[in-house]
Amino acid sequence: MVILSDWLAAQIDKTDAEPVYRQLLSLMQQAILSGRLAPGAKLPSSRTLAGDLGIARNTVLHVYDQLSAEGYVLSTTGSGTYVADTRPDTAAVGPRAPRATEDADAPAAPAAPAAPSSCPRGDMSVRGQRLIDEAGVSARQWGAFMPGVPDVAEFPARTWSRLQSRLWKSASHDLLTYAPGGGYRPLRRALSDYLRVARSVRCSPDQIIITTGIHQSIDLTVRLLADHGDRAWVEEPCYWGARSVLQASGIKLAPIPVDAEGLNPRDPDLRHPPRMALVTPSHQYPLGMVMSLARRRTLLEYARQHKVWIIEDDYDSEFRYGSRPLASLQGLDESDRVIYVGSLGKLLFPGLRIGYMVVPERLAATFRTAVAELYREGQLMQQAVLAEFIMDGYLTSHVRRMRTLYGERRQLLIDAVTRHFGDALPVMGDEAGLHFVLGLPESSDDREIAAAAYDAGVIVRPLASYYLGKQQRKGLLTGYACVPHENIDPAFATLARVIERHAFGKRAA
Ligand SMILES: Cc1ncc(COP(=O)(O)O)c(C=O)c1O
Structure with missing residues (x-):
């Protein structure tokens, strides 16, 4: 016991900001877990230990009480305090694996194969490792020319704050609990009215499920309507985020080419109907074309015949510059094969994390239960503010104002491209949305150019990141x-210098 109190005395620092009680408790716990104090060993009396350490007896008593609890x-x-036997039951645990620190000199284990069919050897699951290896998420989410981000500085924050403080003043308990399955009812009503008018979506409030955004809507759809190993068609190229969500659920991806009319499956594709197809018919992401009516009808008919679920990702089609926004695919669907997903992230601000899905009527109750069961939805106060924001007409007027503003910025950027490059670099998919694709010469490396632009302070994304198979264009x-x-002009001048250097081999002046 002398050894224990000597060891403790050497460790305890009475001048440390951490109270002596905490230090002593933690040291005793370490001593027991490491075996320094063996099971069955008798601890010194509180009086003796307090005397040896020169601390109050009460402190030791508190520590002993806590250790006992x-x-x-x-x-x-009457007979004292003994170390309990807390060693793991080896029969239940199995043979002891060496700790990471114990085998530092051992030869390194071979790395887990990239996509093995067996169990991985490290900490990560195969699908988890793949998710991380292929992650596209960027550390920077704001600045020229970050694609897909609205101008959050233009968001009518005062209006939002006024609505919010009014709601907080009369916050009833039903706004502060978990959300009932499907989300805040008045918001679902407001969204169904909005979607009917703005997007020609056919739905009742019952068919609307509030989620945290399109990512979650896709995740929920896959969990409910597909099984591990099922196949999904994705557009080639397509949004890497949606691809990651599908793959993380064990869905096999079949990239389907797109042309000027949108998704264009070939005969071999058509011979193997997938479980689901993820499409962006109103504004192909990232290339920007619109799926033609003929292709829409073909896809819907194919889905009906082969019982394919279509996930329609309608992420930003409110922002169309030349013509009126196009009607949704869901509005044409007579067979209830379309799950329509949308988001307020691009209309209002990305950090809001409120999205919605419209599911066929016969699946509505299932989705309502599942969303509550899996994610325990909340944020009813935010949902209530949003409902008022929509019902009072602020959403429509904000979208209208932003459409004009973004249209002007789009034109300024196109002008800057033309001034620097004439028609050497094509601008593609600029009729709608929050971005366009600036075409590069086939001989260039768009990943390298995007990385160099990032270093120069400009964010752009290489088209390469959106292809699952062979990259078709740069x-x-x-x-x-x-x-x-x-x-816009100064930031594009920086980007232009990077492009000139990397794509055309020009040196900086
Ligand atoms: C095509 C597409 N779908 C979905 C999303 C993300 O939607 P959310 O933020 O609602 O999850 C994005 C984001 O950039 C996108 O580009």
Whole structure:
């Protein structure tokens, strides 16, 4: 016991900000877990230990009480305090694996194969490792020319705050609990009215499920309507985020080419109907074309015949510059094969994390139960503010104002491209949305150019990141919505220098 109190005395620092009680408790716990104090060993009396350490007896008594409450020691009135036997039951645990620190000199284990069919050897699951290896998420989410981001500085924050403070003043308990399955009812009503008018979606409030955004809507759809190993068609190229969500659920991806009319499955594709197809018919992401009516009808008919679920990702089609926004695919669907997903992230601000899905009537109750069961939805106060924001007409007027603003920025950026490159670099998919694709020469490396632009302070995304198979064309996703008018020219001048150097081999002047 002398050894224990010597060891403790050497460790305890009475000048440390951490109270002596905490230090002593933690040291005793370590001593028991490491075996320094063996099971069955008797602890010194509180009086003796307090005397040896020069601390108050009460401190030691508190520590012993806590050790006893946590099961480290057993106290028997009159006979003292003994270290409890807390060693893991080896029969239940199996043979002891070496700890990471113990085998530092051992030869390194071979790395887990990239996509093995067996169990991985490291900490990660195969699908988890793949998710991380192929992750496209960027550390920077704001600035010229970040694609897909609206101008959050233009968001009518005062209006939102006024609605929010009014709601908080009369916050009833039903706004502060978990959300009932499907989300806040008045918001679902407001969204169904909005979607009917703005997107020709056919739905009742019952068919609307509020989620945290399109990612979650896809995740929920896959969990409910597909099984591990099922196949999904995805557009080639397509949004990497949606691809990651599908793959993380064990869905096998079949990339389907797109042309000027949208998704264009070939005969071999058609001979193997997938479980689901993820499409962006109103504004192909990232190339920007619109799926023609003929292709829409063909896809719907194919889905009906082969019982394919279609996930329609309608992420930003409110922002169309030349013509009116196009009707949704869901509005044409007579066979209830379409799950329509949308988001407020691009209309209002990405951090809001409110999205919605419209599911066929016969699946509505299932989805309502599942969303509550899996994600325990909340944020009813935010949902209530949003409902009022929509019902009072602020959403429509904000979208209208932003459409004009983004349209001007888009034109400024196109002008800047033309000034620098004439028609050497094509601008593609600029009729709608928050970005366009700036085409690059086939001989260039768009990943390298995007990385060099990032280092120079400009964010663009290489088209390469959106292809699952062989990259068909080179280009940069270039967002204009979040860039103030006056920043467009200087930021593009920086990007142009990078492009000239990397794609045309020109040296900086
Ligand atoms: C095509 C597409 N779908 C979905 C999303 C993400 O939607 P959410 O933020 O609602 O999850 C994005 C984001 O950039 C996108 O580009």
